[in-house]
Amino acid sequence: MPGGPPNIPPPPAPGTAGSAVSPGPVPGSAPPTGGPELSLSFGKGPQRGTSAPSSPAKSRESLLQRVQSLTGAARDQGASIIGAAVSTAARVQPFNKDKCFTLLVLDDQNTDWSKYFRGKRLHGDYDIRVEQAEFREISLTANADAGPLVSFNRGSSKQPKSFRPDFILVRQAPRDGAKDYRSTLLGLKYGGVPSINSLHSLYQFQVSLISGFELHKVHR
Secondary structure (H helix, E strand, C coil): CCCCCCCCCCCCCCCCCCCCCCCCCCCCCCCCCCCCCCCCCCCCCCCCCCCCCCCHHHHHHHHHHHHHHHHHHHHHHHHHHHHHHHHHHHHCCCCCCCCEEEEEEECCCCCCCHHHHCCCEECCCEEEEEEEECHHHEEEECCCCCCCEEEECCCCCCCCEEECCCEEEECCCCEECCEECHHHHHHHHHCCCCEECCHHHHHHCCCHHHHHHHHHHHHC
């Protein structure tokens, strides 16, 4: 009919091949199980408790206790190691007291002469005992037969150390400003102890006229 509604075919019956729209689920029926089920849930999940942040003061205190414990352990370990080393060194004799030669070194404490003679021996099995002191520290009594007896006291020891040197190494000037230790040279020379430089040359060079005369003899 001109101007009337178009001819619309009636909808196909359910279950026919020409159906283009699949029927929806029947209310109250179970969902189809042929394919995977995709679902998104936008509901509120289970509530999780949030931990309160730790106090900065407690964190610093805990860190400080940790550092103090580590420092104390390291200090105790170091003290035990040092104590063991000192006790071991005390047990080991640096020289044989029965078979040794005593070397007196006249020098200040800036040079440790004992390390240069450590482990060295004379005549095969005689150790070298090194005693080091300055002119101002020693006192001696000389004997032409027994040699000089040298004594000096250093540090907190109340008992002075006394010994008879077998050889002398002089590395210090016999004069120190207003101090004159030529009497010590004379006592060592009277005791007949060999030395380097010789005690005779050391004493002679303390007098300018004698040293000039000796040099003049060499020049002639």
